[in-house]
Amino acid sequence: MKIIENCIKHDIGVVLAPTIVRGVNEDQIGGIIDFASERVPGIRGVHFQPASYFGRMPVVPTDEDRVTLPEVIEAIERQTQGRVDRDSFCPPGCENIFKKGMSQMQDIFEWIYECLTRKESFVLATFIKKNGSPHREESKKMLIRKDFSIYGTIGGGLVEALTIQLSAKMFQRRGSILEDFSKSHKDVEILERVCGGNTTVLLEYVDCDDVQTVELYQKALMLKKEGAGLFLITKIEKNHRKAGSLSKWICTETGFFGSENEEVQSVIKHIRENGEHVNMQVLLVADETYLIEPYLNDELACIIGAGHVAQKIAELAKMIGLKVVIIDDREEFANKERFNMADEIIVIPSFENLTDHYTVNRNSYVIIVTRGHDYDQDVLSQMLKTDAKYIGMIGSLNKREYVYKNLLDEGFTLKDLERVYAPIGLKIDADTPEEIAISIAAELIKVKRNSGDIK
Structure with missing residues (x-):
């Protein structure tokens, strides 16, 4: 006691x-x-x-x-x-022994800004991926508090444990450090074998009294909530152990936030010229080192149909980091009681003119699981006219041939139909709604990790 x-x-x-x-x-x-x-x-x-x-x-x-x-x-x-x-269980403000108990899907910028508004300084850890990684995803970040409780993760395991341990020095120094644990830890061979040689983490002390830092993260959170993509730019000092806040900037498609200088303008030019192809990377400009982190528009699972399979898909889609939108013409199926994990539920008059009620874009993974062939065909014909990143349709090979024949008669081409994943999901002999959902989630992950088509 x-x-x-x-x-x-x-x-x-x-x-x-x-x-x-x-x-x-x-x-x-x-x-x-x-x-x-x-x-x-x-x-x-x-x-x-x-x-x-x-x-x-x-x-x-x-x-x-x-x-x-x-x-x-x-x-x-x-x-x-x-x-x-x-x-x-796990209400806002409750904590796990190792991680904060609020929703694990909560945006890292929400965690950061929440601490700053509570006037609580912390250490922010960022896992530095190797340049040239083909995977387009947001940075792995972990916020470490003074009591060593954490929000987020940089992947768990030994590197994460060592990062939490090292954060104590950052609180003392009120500074930053770029640490390659494979060089600083005695178990080098173990670390390199477990982490594939990629063991570098940026730790930075974030001061709640630094007005410019607070404003920058407030801006980042606002942009994320508005659905705008952004790039976070961090200057990594030559003396990685130097005390003081790191210089940061935010770059969007049309705007810029932070103090300007010639070097950072070169970084912004690099981002603007390469656009969507810019992954997380360390960039050297005029003998200065900059970390570029993309935080683009949220990818989402647009699940059209609200039956039993849709429920299971929604749960798994949320787990793999997608926002979830449920669309159906039956309110008794498409509701918060059945889809409490969904970010948005849309009840439409009918599946005709679906795009009048919802906009599908290049960040959308469209999953067609309606209650009948004709509905699926109607929805698929509309989705083929969008730039959705993924279009999948449930059903057998016979159903696929039936739908495809009708769509070809409507004027679609074989090239159009090559975009469709049907039957949907990886081939694992799935039978139950849970198994089908797992096969679909696995296919979504494969597309996501390969930044596009995997056929």
């Missing part, structure tokens, strides 16, 4: 992690929650760990000895008289 109170006194966040053992403390769950709630925000979360098999058992435990998660959830609801229920 004294340890908890001292941690709270010195503004060190506490997460309780009680182990629940049958016959020992399963009747104390409500009391633990009350204890924690009375000490918020000092105590930032409670993580119950039900014990299946515990201690040095003289005999092999039976199933009756197990404590399961559903039992813990039921006990929480009962012992708190419903004040806390199954929908209360």
Whole structure:
């Protein structure tokens, strides 16, 4: 108890992690929650760990000895008289022992700006990928707080653990460092084998009292929420261990934020000339080093149809980092109760003129899973007129031939139809809605990682 109170006194966040053992403390769950709630925000979360098999058992435990998660959830609801229920898990502001418990899909700029507005300085870690990587994706970033709790991830494993450890020095120095752990850590061979030789991380102290830094991240968050693409530019000082904030700029298609100089103008010119082909990279300009990080328009899964398969696809699409839009003409199917993970749900009068109700663009992964051949054909004919990054249609080979024949009769060409992934999903002999969703998600990942067509 004294340890908890001292941690709270010195503004060190506490997460309780009680182990629940049958016959020992399963009747104390409500009391633990009350204890924690009375000490918020000092105590930032409670993580119950039900014990299946515990201690040095003289005999092999039976199933009756197990404590399961559903039992813990039921006990929480009962012992708190419903004040806390199954929908209360991981609410905003609650923390995982290692990661913040708010939505893991929350934008890194939201985490950054939230800390800055709370007047909380932190260390920001960025995993530096090798130049020339074919994968177009946002940077892996991790925000490290003074209590060493983190938001986000740079990939986990040994490099992430060493990064958190090194952040303590950044808090002391209030500076930045570009660290190649394969050179600084004694287990070089292990690191290089695990990480493929790519073990460089930029750690930078972000000062909540630095007005220019706060304004820059506020601008970045605003642009992201508006759906605008942006490039974050960071100047990496020659003396990587130099104290002080790193110079940063934001470049958009039409705008620029930050103080101008000749070198950064050359970086902006490079971005504007190469546009969508600019991946995360380290660029050398006039003997100065700049890190370029693209944060372009969010890629999204546009799921047309709201049946059982669509539900499973939506869950997995969210897990792999896509925004999820559900479109159907049946409100009893397309609703928040059935698709609580969806970013947007659109109920349309009919599948005719679908694009009048929603705009599909080059960041869209269109997944056609309506309730019939004719609906699928109608939707597909409209999607072929868009610049969607991916168009997939569910169904058998016979169905595909039936739909394709009709579309060819309408005037579409074989080249048009080559864009379509049908039958949708990788071939894994999927049968159930869950299996079909997994095959589709795998295909989306393959297209995403290869920046386009994989046929």
